[in-house]
Amino acid sequence: MSTFEWQNFFISPLNSGLxxxxxxxxxxxAFRVLxxxxxxxxxxxxxxxxxxxxxxxxxxxxxxxxVVSVLIGAASGIINALLSLYLKIPPLLSGxxxxxxxxxxxxxxxxxxxxxxxxxxxxxxxxxxxxGVFKTAGLNTFWSNAVAKIIIVxxxxxxxxxxxxxxxxxxxxxxxxxxxxxxQMARANGISVNQMTIIGLAVSSALVALAATLYCQxxxxxxxxxxxxxxxxxxxxxxxxxxxxPHRSFKAHLLSVxxxxxxxxxxxxxxxKIMGDGDYFLYLYKALLLVLILAIPxxxxxxxxxxxxxRQETENAPxx
Amino acid sequence: MKHGNKTIVLLASLxxxxxxxSGCDSGKTKVGILQFGTFEALTNAKNGFVxxxxxxxxxxxxxxxxxxxxxxxxSATNSQMAGVLAAASDLVYGIATPSATALxxxxxxxxxxxxxxxSAVTDPVGAKLVAALDQPGANVTGxxxxxxxxxxxxxxxxxxxxxKVDTLYTSTESNSVYQIAIARTTIAANGWxxxxxxxxxxxxxxxxxxxVSDDVDALFLPTDDTIAANMAMVKNANESRAKPLIILGCDxxxxxxxVIAMGVDYFELGKQAGLMAxxxxxxxxxxxxxxxxxxxxxxDINKTWADALGVAIPAEILAxxxxxxK
Numbered sequence: 001m002s003t004f005e006w007q008n009f010f011i012s013p014l015n016s017g018l019x020x021x022x023x024x025x026x027x028x029x030a031f032r033v034l035x036x037x038x039x040x041x042x043x044x045x046x047x048x049x050x051x052x053x054x055x056x057x058x059x060x061x062x063x064x065x066x067v068v069s070v071l072i073g074a075a076s077g078i079i080n081a082l083l084s085l086y087l088k089i090p091p092l093l094s095g096x097x098x099x100x101x102x103x104x105x106x107x108x109x110x111x112x113x114x115x116x117x118x119x120x121x122x123x124x125x126x127x128x129x130x131x132g133v134f135k136t137a138g139l140n141t142f143w144s145n146a147v148a149k150i151i152i153v154x155x156x157x158x159x160x161x162x163x164x165x166x167x168x169x170x171x172x173x174x175x176x177x178x179x180x181x182x183x184q185m186a187r188a189n190g191i192s193v194n195q196m197t198i199i200g201l202a203v204s205s206a207l208v209a210l211a212a213t214l215y216c217q218x219x220x221x222x223x224x225x226x227x228x229x230x231x232x233x234x235x236x237x238x239x240x241x242x243x244x245x246p247h248r249s250f251k252a253h254l255l256s257v258x259x260x261x262x263x264x265x266x267x268x269x270x271x272x273k274i275m276g277d278g279d280y281f282l283y284l285y286k287a288l289l290l291v292l293i294l295a296i297p298x299x300x301x302x303x304x305x306x307x308x309x310x311r312q313e314t315e316n317a318p319x320x
Numbered sequence: 321m322k323h324g325n326k327t328i329v330l331l332a333s334l335x336x337x338x339x340x341x342s343g344c345d346s347g348k349t350k351v352g353i354l355q356f357g358t359f360e361a362l363t364n365a366k367n368g369f370v371x372x373x374x375x376x377x378x379x380x381x382x383x384x385x386x387x388x389x390x391x392x393x394x395s396a397t398n399s400q401m402a403g404v405l406a407a408a409s410d411l412v413y414g415i416a417t418p419s420a421t422a423l424x425x426x427x428x429x430x431x432x433x434x435x436x437x438x439s440a441v442t443d444p445v446g447a448k449l450v451a452a453l454d455q456p457g458a459n460v461t462g463x464x465x466x467x468x469x470x471x472x473x474x475x476x477x478x479x480x481x482x483x484k485v486d487t488l489y490t491s492t493e494s495n496s497v498y499q500i501a502i503a504r505t506t507i508a509a510n511g512w513x514x515x516x517x518x519x520x521x522x523x524x525x526x527x528x529x530x531x532v533s534d535d536v537d538a539l540f541l542p543t544d545d546t547i548a549a550n551m552a553m554v555k556n557a558n559e560s561r562a563k564p565l566i567i568l569g570c571d572x573x574x575x576x577x578x579v580i581a582m583g584v585d586y587f588e589l590g591k592q593a594g595l596m597a598x599x600x601x602x603x604x605x606x607x608x609x610x611x612x613x614x615x616x617x618x619x620d621i622n623k624t625w626a627d628a629l630g631v632a633i634p635a636e637i638l639a640x641x642x643x644x645x646k
Contacts, residue, residue: 001408004430008407016400103520107491115498118421120448121428141431219399220425220448223418224492226395233396268397272389272404283392 004142009273011146013265018153019215020233021261022160024241026207027234028257033168034180034200039095040080041208041234042227043102048072048212049222050106053117056217062126066213073209076102077201085194099227106224118221125217127152153214160207161254167203168250176200208234236290237261243294267293348385349378349601352405354423356416357393359545361573361586365415365439368590369597376598384601391419402426406434411597414438414462415590416545417447417494424449424460435606438462439593440586442495442543444611453611461606463593464613465543467570467583469499470506475580476538476568477510478634484513484536486565488528488554490546491518499542499570507540522550529557532565539565541574543584551577555625564629575620575646579631584614619643 001009023041030038048069055065076098083094110117119125127148134144167173178186179196186193208230216222241260247253271285351373355366370386373379380386389405391397395418402422405412407430414420420438427434439462441447450456453464476482485507489496500516507514515536517528525547532539539558541547547554548571555577558564569581592612600606623645626633638645 004407004432005404008403008430012400012403016396020396107518110494111491111497114443114446114501115494115496116417116443116446116448118446118448121425141429145429145431215396219422221418221421223395223494225393225418229394229396265400268400269404272401280390282390282397 007142007146009269011142011150013262013269015146015149015153015218017258017262017265018150018157019211019218020237020265021157021258022207022211022214023230024234024237024257024261025160025164025254026204026211027231028238028254029164029200029204029207031235031238032180032253033177034197034204036084036091036180036197036201037095038077038080038201038204039092039231040076040098040102040205041095041231042229043099043106044073044076044205044208044227045212045230046222046224046227047076047102047106047109048209049216049226050109050117050224052213052216053119053220053222054109054113056119056123056125057113057117062124062128062217065217066126066210069209069213070206073206073212074202076209077203077205078198080205081194081198081201085197103224103227106227110224119217121220123220125220126214127217149218153218156210156214157258160210161258164203164207165251165254172196172199233264237264240264240290240293243297263293348383349411350409351378351384351386351597352409352412352423353386353388354398354402354405354412354414354419355388355390356398356419357545358390359549361543361545361548361571362415362440364573364586365590365593368587368592369413369415369439369594370590372591372594373598376595378598378601398422399426403430406430406432409434411435411437411600413593413597414441416440417442420444420449420462421447427459433459435597435600436460436462437593437597437600437606439589440465440495440543442466443498446498447494450611455607456609456611457607459606461596461609461611463589463596464611465495465571465584465586465589466499466613467543469502469542469570472568472570472580472582473503473506473510473540475582475637476540476566478636479538479566480632480634482512482537482566484515484533485538485540486532486536487514487516487540487542488525488532488547489516489518489542489544491520493544493546496542496544503540503542519546522546522553525550525553526557529554529565530561532561534563537566539567541567541569541578543571548574559629564631566626566629566631572618572620572644575622578620579622579626579629579633580637581620581622583618585618588618589614621645 030036052065052069080094080098083089084091130148131144134148175191176196176199179193183193237260240263241256245256245259247256355362378384389401391401398418399422403426406426412423414423420441424436442465444450444464449460487500487503489500504514519525519528551574567578569578570583572581572585575581596609619640621643
């Protein structure tokens with residue numbers, strides 16, 4: 001492989017892993033902490049992508065775009081929770097309703113802008129400034145891009161994980177976790193389960209929105225199709241992390257989500273390498289590889305149990 | 321999880337192994353193709369490209385080495401694949417707007433100055449691929465698939481009794497949204513009433529056509545991947561209407577379900593893009609190759625179906641030179 005290929009082989013999954021780790025964290029909070037399968041992700045992701053590119057084209061400051069995107073995410077989470085809590089729409093369905101509505105808004109924005117909201121590389125993004133700094137420092141284009149993006153997303157990820165960890169350690173955060181774990185018990189302890197669900201979903205959707213805006217500013221393009229497969233991506237990342245990495249404590253569980261994200265994107269990158277030409281089998285291989293990775297720890301456990309049982313048997317066998 | 325470390329070691333060795341496996345370098349010029357999805361139009365654009373390159377003396381496996389990647393319309397996979405191709409190729413070819421823009425951005429952020437050729441992009445300027453159509457000015461050029469929308473609608477004006485025209489397109493396809501805006505202006509200029517229906521996926525096509533009101537006479541279809549791939553569905557839905565619509569398509573590949581299809585032939589479009597790539601490989605600067613458009617004089621008429629529907633095609637249109645009548 002050429003230098004370019006090596007660089008791309010290691011850096012590209014790192015970038016994607018860092019960004020989609022936030023998505024997985026959002027899915028984690030909804031699915032694991034609150035025990036809600038929130039499908040609105042598939043509509044929120046393209047909406048925020050399209051919105052971010054559109055507003056940047058309108059001349060908004062990229063940092064402001066990120067803040068507003070996170071607020072949009074939080075608002076979407078709140079509306080989603082209100083739909084299911086007060087209008088008694090089952091959570092799965094309220095997620096689907098939100099998905100359609102948000103997706104529709106992304107289409108409206110695209111129409112308003114004549115079909116495209118793509119950015120060119122002269123449009124400012126949240127990464128531009130730091131990329132410029134590294135370029136003036138003499139780094140080549142590839143490394144300026146790579147290092148700037150990894151630093152910015154890395155710092156955001158670290159802050160987010162720290163904040164989320166801190167938040168779920170506070171009284172309110174504990175109450176959210178309790179409300180997700182056992183509603184009756186939480187109620188009996190004087191926790192307002194409804195309020196906690198609203199807060200939890202707001203945090204979850206805000207994280208998904210953050211991932212979306214960071215991602216579209218990384219790829220410089222957005223279409224309403226961007227949400228396709230996002231919930232599956234979030235869930236497979238989450239399960240990968242949980243199966244392979246330790247997740248007994250809450251802190252470890254948070255980190256395992258990001259670990260899962262890196263593993264997922266490196267696996268995809270390996271598949272691209274192995275397959276070379278024609279990707280008709282890509283999704284089949286992806287499925288098989290995921291099954292393999294998810295099954296390894298379980299199979300190892302069974303094998304180990306068998307070995308230790310056999311050893312015990314031989315030890316306990318009567319001496320002749 | 322106790323065995324976590326072992327699994328990680330296993331994964332890491334797989335990673336290094338895969339990287340080492342693909343380490344062989346043939347020294348041939350590498351051409352990377354990113355085809356956004358498996359749609360007939362896009363596959364034709366790929367095949368035409370490969371054929372034109374071979375005709376110009378760049379045969380796959382001999383003079384050049386072609387790698388084709390297809391993310392099956394998944395955005396995240398699309399940009400990941402674009403990164404892989406941008407790093408590994410000497411020239412990349414993007415089919416459809418999302419793939420073309422992903423390749424351009426991947427090439428730029430990898431700091432590589434390799435040429436990017438595109439096709440099946442309707443508005444290369446709006447999609448930020450080139451600065452201007454006649455002077456692309458950088459490492460990107462290709463073929464636009466913008467069909468002769470106004471010319472085709474002007475043909476419709478020759479039919480008797482047209483009062484209202486509907487447009488049907490996929491709302492998530494940027495290219496379609498762009499064309500519908502052009503079509504609307506022409507429809508209004510002809511003094512017709514205009515309605516439109518959009519779908520999000522193929523399953524909605526039949527109900528969208530059924531939902532077109534009965535006073536509508538004709539239906540305009542832009543070059544739209546989802547609709548082009550489901551023309552049989554369009555045909556069936558139209559046949560079950562009380563008053564079938566006169567359907568006009570912007571892609572000659574759509575002719576089976578249309579009365580008239582005018583404009584883009586994606587195989588030819590791919591061939592033109594292939595010729596551009598051959599030019600670039602022999603030393604022409606892509607900045608100097610203007611963005612091309614398909615041969616817009618192509619006109620297909622589906623007379624068999626028009627007769628079955630009871631639509632009279634004006635003799636003037638049937639007499640058009642070069643028209644292919646089925």
